[in-house]
Amino acid sequence: MNRNVIHTRDFAQDASAFIVEKFHAALEQRDKFRLALSGGQTPRAVYTQLAREQLPWENSTLTFSDERCVPPDNKESNFRMAHETLLQPAAVPASSILRLRGEIAPRLAADEYAEALQSHGIAGEEKYEHDLILLGLGEDGHTASLFPGTAALNEKRRLVAANFVPKLDAWRLTFTLPLIFAARAVCFLVAANKQPELIARVLQGDQDLPAARVDAGAKNVTWIIKEG
Ligand code: 6PG
Numbered sequence: 001m002n003r004n005v006i007h008t009r010d011f012a013q014d015a016s017a018f019i020v021e022k023f024h025a026a027l028e029q030r031d032k033f034r035l036a037l038s039g040g041q042t043p044r045a046v047y048t049q050l051a052r053e054q055l056p057w058e059n060s061t062l063t064f065s066d067e068r069c070v071p072p073d074n075k076e077s078n079f080r081m082a083h084e085t086l087l088q089p090a091a092v093p094a095s096s097i098l099r100l101r102g103e104i105a106p107r108l109a110a111d112e113y114a115e116a117l118q119s120h121g122i123a124g125e126e127k128y129e130h131d132l133i134l135l136g137l138g139e140d141g142h143t144a145s146l147f148p149g150t151a152a153l154n155e156k157r158r159l160v161a162a163n164f165v166p167k168l169d170a171w172r173l174t175f176t177l178p179l180i181f182a183a184r185a186v187c188f189l190v191a192a193n194k195q196p197e198l199i200a201r202v203l204q205g206d207q208d209l210p211a212a213r214v215d216a217g218a219k220n221v222t223w224i225i226k227e228g
Helices: 011-030 046-051 078-087 106-119 177-182 197-205 210-217
Strands: 002-008 033-037 060-064 065-069 132-135 160-165 170-176 186-193 222-225
Touching: 002 011, 002 046, 011 046, 011 132, 033 078, 046 078, 060 078, 065 078, 078 160, 078 186, 106 160, 132 177, 177 210, 186 210, 197 210, 197 222
Parallel strands: 002 222, 033 060, 033 132, 132 186, 186 222
Antiparallel strands: 065 170, 160 170
16 A cells, blocks of 8 residues: 555645546546546535646546435435536536436445446456545545445445445445455545544554545555645
């Protein structure tokens, strides 16, 4: 595991610049940028900044590292958040977007998405290899929708899982560790003021925290931490 931790007061600009750098590097190597978008609220400013960049979105495939089990126009939908801040403002073509269908039965949505990923794979890949997966950090150390103590955290075979989260009394759709570990790079986008002690626990490798499991197992991990 190769890890880089960046503390910044220019969070949106620095995170956007990081993604742009990965975009161009992927185009040079494979003429396609495969990016997974994170949900929650922290990425909003990053996506808004990213939408201002002139990028060949037609040469990208955008996926979602997790989704709530709600319709895409629901205020809780991660797709809706990305659509408002990035997909619509940047005029990302529909052909570049793989939406996790939160509005259908969770297990069906997860299986459908895993098949979609594999159909968008590159010859020779055993698992779909994202160039970059964006992730957040929840107050309990969850990331994507891999919550402490939930079944999906122990999934060793599936790439996408339907995961019941007791504390939310709700189903979620999420990338699994096998899919996350297959990525060339992972980037956590985190606001420090929210949970400085938690970030320290994760970076110290507390494996009770799903984010620490990702941090320990992913190939190249970058933490972009918003200060101030
Ligand atoms: C989700 C996310 C989740 C999120 C963290 C942080 O669907 O909520 O994917 O993992 O990234 O909970 O959320 P905030 O950025 O809103 O703090």
